[in-house]
Amino acid sequence: MSDFVLGIDLGTTYSCVAVMEQSDVRVLEQKGGYRTLPSVVAFNLDGSSMVGHIAKRQAVTNAENTVYAAKRLIGRNFSGPDVERAVKSVPYKVVQGPNRDPRIQIFKRNYSIPEISALILKQIKAIAEEALHAKIDKVVITVPAYFSDGQRQATKDAGFIAGLEVLRIVNEPTAAALAFGYKKKMNKKIAVYDLGGGTFDISILDISTDAFEVLATAGNTFLGGEDFDQRIIDFVAKSYESEYEISIQKDKMALQRLKDAAEAAKCQLSSLLETEINLPFLTTLNNESKHLRRTLHRVELEKLTGDLIDETIRICASALEMAALNVSQIDDVLLVGGMTRMPLVQQKVKEFFEKIPAKNVHPDEAVAIGAAILGATLMEEEAPVILLDVTPFSLGIRTAGGFSTILVQKNSTIPTEAGHIFTTVTDGQRSVKIQVLQGESKLATENTLLGEFTLTDIPVQKAGEPEIMVTFSIDSNGIVQASAKDLKTKKEQSIVVTSKSTLSDEEKDKLAAEYKDSTPNELVADVKT
């Protein structure tokens, strides 16, 4: 196994991989010169899969069996509102899994979300191995800064299923900042504005030569290019439907074509003022084909999506406030993510931060490059840079009366830990259930339940007598762990995770074994279109 560490930007819509070779970092290209890979997985009847460009290209004819934007579902709870929203706009079927996690049903098999991500990771690994002529097993994977514990854990699980050693889960904006400031000997405060396909993140960092300190982070894991596309789809579909009085919402193939066209139009409007959406034979009515053909003007797009951009600006303001800085103290603004190519995004960011965004940042590649840099530095004898990243949510526990008691404030530097003493309420009670929460609300039910931990084998004592110190730690990946110690006997107390919406260890092992020998599809050989 080589010492290469891949930096992988596992995006909602596109993924990118980079590596550091003798202090030079580069993006690894696929055959045909592609530098990013569509995060799309398609399945054939025999259970085999395709990943990337081929999968994306066949989506129109195979919409129900083509999975895209799986990152919007990863690590979430099936019954949450976000899953409901995501499921509405995708052609594939989503059902509830055994751990209250969403699963994708294709040809009667239920795929967990980490499995889908694992297939993308395996493809990326194959691309990298071919480009580097070396075997690879170590990776750093990026996630949106605003990802919760469950989403991070599920991403890590994806790496495990793909047979990869995940050295670190790192925040996308932090990685972009690393790509921007590594070895530049700068002392700057910067803002990283990352608007991708699925998520929005803003992080404020203070770079002091080789130390990258995140001062604050904020975001929305459900605000990205996909939502811009959806606005176009709804708008165009509505006028089409009122013209012909037919619904295309139920026609999966038509919808998929419209989705592709909407995204293409959106991208074109970044450089053109007007574009045409042309979809001949989109549907048939009474044996007569109906075509969709209309122009879309940049101003129309801006009207349709302006509020989404305004929302990102509001989040920027709150991040600045949390960092206790004002706009004039920010030296540089970095634009990351494909959506920042949209002129209105650039304009609003410029207006808000009162400065022109930095030019030397590649919106599609900076994140993967930063991840590759981090991976390489971790492998050195003594890491030459330090990342002082933060946790985006407060960590709390449920206490009597249904309240949440916060143990770690949001925007605390990680790794960190905090303790709380638990006791029993009835005589001879042998176990105590602890609900761990993530979020800012005072009410337990309004926060995300990370999981339930159960203290077991508590020595038989009167109610209130045991004193068990539970230490909650958030590691450098932003993942929460709990350990417990009986303060009286000084013994480690066992703690069992009883409910978490991530995969069980057994299922993970099983899947890892299953996918071990599956080979990724042929590396794309045709030419970039």
Add this chain to the structure above:
Amino acid sequence: MPQSNKTRIDRRRHLLLKAKTTNTDLTPEEYFIWSQIGDGIKLRDLIPVCPWPAKETLEKIESLISKTSAEWSNPSRVSSSSEYKKSNVVLSPDIQKQLNEDEKDPELQDLDRNFRIEILKKYLEPENLNPYEILEIRSKVSPQELKEQYLALSKKFHPDRFFRKKLGPYKPKLDSVFTRIQKAYGLLKNPIEREALDRTMALHTEKAEKKSPRKILKLDKNTEKIGKAEHHYKTGLELEKKLDFVGAFNLFVMASQIDSKREVYKTALDRVRPRVNKEKAIRLLESVKKSLEITGPTEELFAELEKAVDLDSSLSEAQFLLARFIIDLSFTERFRDAKEMLLRAKTTHSKSADANYYLARVLIGLKDNKGATKELKEGLQKDPNHPLSNKLLEKLKNL
């Protein structure tokens, strides 16, 4: 005999006591003395900082000498203090112990010994250091200096720095050291919190200065603290003997706040805590009962009661009241707790039918009408005229 002790001390007053590194287990008292010695201390300076009578102190010193091969020497004979330091790096027994264990672990040889010592020193620092002390910085530093110091310490102690190394027992230690550093900085970098801290710190030193004019003796901060903690502890023990548990508790808390790693303080705390909790619980209960007459059951009173039960789970009157609260305020999700508590209350108030009556109401709430009827009948056997029970039984029959 006091006379002879005095002369012994007098004779050696000016001699210098030097300690050597040690592997043996010391008693807490010996450890205390040992920690005072540092690079060498004159006996006349050592006696006053020890909390025991001079005679006892002397005995303890003797025993320490026998265990650690500390030795007396004439200060004039010590050639130069810097030379002394070089030949004898004094490490606390805790550090020495860990280093000895490390020898057995070949993987740890990867980690520089001096660095291990640094981690241990930082790890073993008393827990009550103020943020400035944790960051090893003056309290007057500018925000920029503060940040630089934080980054310097982070570079030294950030767990990522040793990502590839096997850290063994040092991993959790390093994590906790880093957490401390980072929390201290988190507080100080916030100007509002820092100012508040400065204010309380100024208040403390003012008070201290007023009370006792500065000791002539110059001790390092740590040593002074250990002495103070020991003093609080001893006074606490005396109060405990006089059954003043609250007073004792407070002193033990103070002692363990100064030196949180000393087991004896914790044991003492654990010993008196239940007694103190009992007293607190009774006081809480009394105050709740008083307010209850004025306001009737409210959520605040409920919380107070809950606290009382938390503090002393054997206080059955509080449990009984709490259960009634749960019923009266109809906290349905707590009905199971109420049932538990009432079952217990029933055994302690075996003569009254009240517990049966309320238990019946909980059971109805839990949809167990049969059980409720049984409870009511049992209660009515104790007190056939219990009006509430009679009414409820009537109602149940009609259902």
